């Protein structure tokens with residue numbers, strides 16, 4: 001019996017888990033390879049190599065033209081079995097691919113009495129349409145199969161892209177195996193895409209060709225150039241590799257190449273745990289144009305798959321290092337969510353566009369403190385009528401009320417003052433969407449220069465408001481610019497008849513955060529008119545309605561924590577709900593086994609409400625998985641409960 005348990009530690013579809021086969025129990029992700037690599041789990045072809053001995057193996061049934069069933073008797077209980085298929089069928093087209101899978105289904109029929117289907121691995125053929133692949137995989141699932149392998153050619157071109165696409169079609173509780181030519185630099189990327197097992201074949205092949213692999217490059221030892229120094233266990237004893245005889249060199253190269261794979265896999269796992277896997281992937285793809293274009297294509301076409309498993313909260317600094325970050329799941333989701341969920345408060349009559357600052361949240365930076373002082377000097381309490389909007393790349397626009405939100409308060413970008421065409425357009429697009437939400441009489445004041453100014457100019461033709469510029473292309477923090485801002489705001493006070501009104505920063509912040517977190521309507525439900533708000537924005541703000549607390553804004557996270565009363569108020573919105581099927585909630589966790597239904601919009605890190613079968617609220621808490629995982633997984637912590645009905 002095999003089992004694949006997926007553990008916590010989301011950063012995109014990547015996961016850690018446990019693979020059990022017979023008495024074998026191995027942590028995932030892990031490496032598999034030909035016998036020479038001495039991996040924990042090796043692979044071989046049934047009937048072609050000697051009978052498997054030693055550790056557990058993944059055994060491939062040879063091509064379907066032979067009577068393959070007779071080979072099965074060679075497999076031991078700890079071995080899993082790769083179903084028969086032709087290795088490369090791309091030239092045969094979709095119909096042949098379908099036949100390959102049908103043949104594998106028939107093969108299972110013939111051996112079911114001898115082999116538990118959970119030991120079998122489907123070999124995904126190329127060129128199946130997504131719809132066909134999904135429906136055929138469901139058939140395998142119903143037979144009890146729980147693993148699939150996808151073949152890479154290593155060129156990171158269209159074929160490898162379609163292998164990645166196939167990966168996204170697998171049922172989420174299956175073990176995903178990447179076979180073929182996989183270089184060390186591809187490991188973080190494939191792990192990020194949700195692969196659990198990686199082929200070491202390329203390490204062995206390279207060693208036999210006299211090639212030493214590194215994280216980002218390859219080195220031919222027989223090429224005549226003085227080899228690099230390496231302190232790994234395989235290389236350390238040899239001062240000049242060129243003097244080694246063929247056999248010793250091969251053993252040394254193989255040992256070194258395996259060390260490189262192990263080290264990059266271990267770095268990938270650690271990055272996952274630290275929430276920095278995406279950063280590692282982006283850093284490493286820059287070593288190759290093909291890898292870079294593969295990631296860009298993945299960002300674009302497989303976005304919904306990446307996004308589904310990317311947490312919505314985090315406290316690690318998010319390093320956004322280049323164009324590959326512009327459409328990463330965290331960044332694009334922020335822009336999308338802001339565009340669809342943020343509604344400016346009605347009392348905002350003037351939009352003030354400001355540049356971002358290196359220090360976050362922005363209002364704690366020196367430049368923003370100067371801006372805020374200038375606004376208050378000009379219009380005093382009427383500041384609450386000003387929609388302060390921060391322009392930034394690649395997040396687009398950030399309303400002042402949401403500056404503490406993740407990732408707005410946690411990102412870091414290379415600052416040069418120059419914006420490339422793509423980031424200018426991304427920010428302009430976000431600005432246009434943002435400004436269209438304000439009524440036409442609202443005036444826009446742009447207190448920006450440099451790249452920020454280009455963004456505003458690029459958006460200007462697409463919006464109906466009048467835009468007033470205040471910096472004359474000087475630095476927004478300069479004395480002249482600030483003076484000009486003060487004068488402009490002063491003039492606007494009369495034009496727009498801005499009145500001194502009570503500061504509404506608490507209300508605006510909590511309502512905007514509620515809408516961002518739970519969708520439109522949540523702000524009104526949790527923070528209705530007349531709600532009492534108290535606390536400190538840089539620490540915690542508590543919201544009470546009729547003396548009952550509904551939620552609290554936690555500054556560190558920039559998000560709201562619900563109380564049971566708050567959870568009840570959100571039920572009519574029918575979002576972020578989880579239905580608990582068990583009888584009674586025990587302890588501080590809800591496990592996936594107790595959940596058959598949940599909102600598919602839930603992401604790891606979301607605040608969720610837990611309902612019983614009568615649609616009554618029984619708890620509120622934080623999700624540890626996406627909604628689909630809660631429903632499909634049989635194990636694992638799904639929700640950390642914050643409050644529950646006693």
Ligand SMILES: [Zn+2]
Pocket residue numbers: 230231232233234235236256259
């Ligand atoms: Zn080495």
